[in-house]
Amino acid sequence: MKKLHFPDHVYILGVRFRIQIDKDLKDEDGDLLDGEMSRQKGNVIRIAEDLDTRRKWETLIHESLHAILDVAGGKYSINSADFDREETIVRQLESGVILLLEQYGKEIVKHLADERKED
Ligand SMILES: [Zn+2]
Numbered sequence: 001m002k003k004l005h006f007p008d009h010v011y012i013l014g015v016r017f018r019i020q021i022d023k024d025l026k027d028e029d030g031d032l033l034d035g036e037m038s039r040q041k042g043n044v045i046r047i048a049e050d051l052d053t054r055r056k057w058e059t060l061i062h063e064s065l066h067a068i069l070d071v072a073g074g075k076y077s078i079n080s081a082d083f084d085r086e087e088t089i090v091r092q093l094e095s096g097v098i099l100l101l102e103q104y105g106k107e108i109v110k111h112l113a114d115e116r117k118e119d
Pocket of ligand 1: 062
């Protein structure tokens with residue numbers, strides 16, 4: 001598979017998140033992480049450097065789902081005290097979104113891009 005350019009930022013509902021590839025990404029307990037989304041550290045999605053390319057993209061989707069929930073906020077916002085619940089929801093959505101993209105990703109992107117051009 002040819003090496004794909006990995007993005008250095010992503011817009012989540014209009015909010016810019018920097019994408020940072022980090023060595024030894026760990027949580028506050030010192031456990032290794034695949035990825036992390038933070039708004040306290042200036043809207044950043046951090047992804048572990050040692051993941052293979054597919055896992056980096058899966059992690060970007062996963063962390064983007066956390067960011068969508070956080071940015072959208074409102075009554076669907078899941079507060080940090082209920083992080084396990086949010087993590088469960090995000091993992092379920094991640095699996096479903098990735099399967100959808102594997103089946104129809106090219107068609108979805110093509111038609112969404114076409115619609116945008118027609119505006
Ligand atoms: Zn997560």
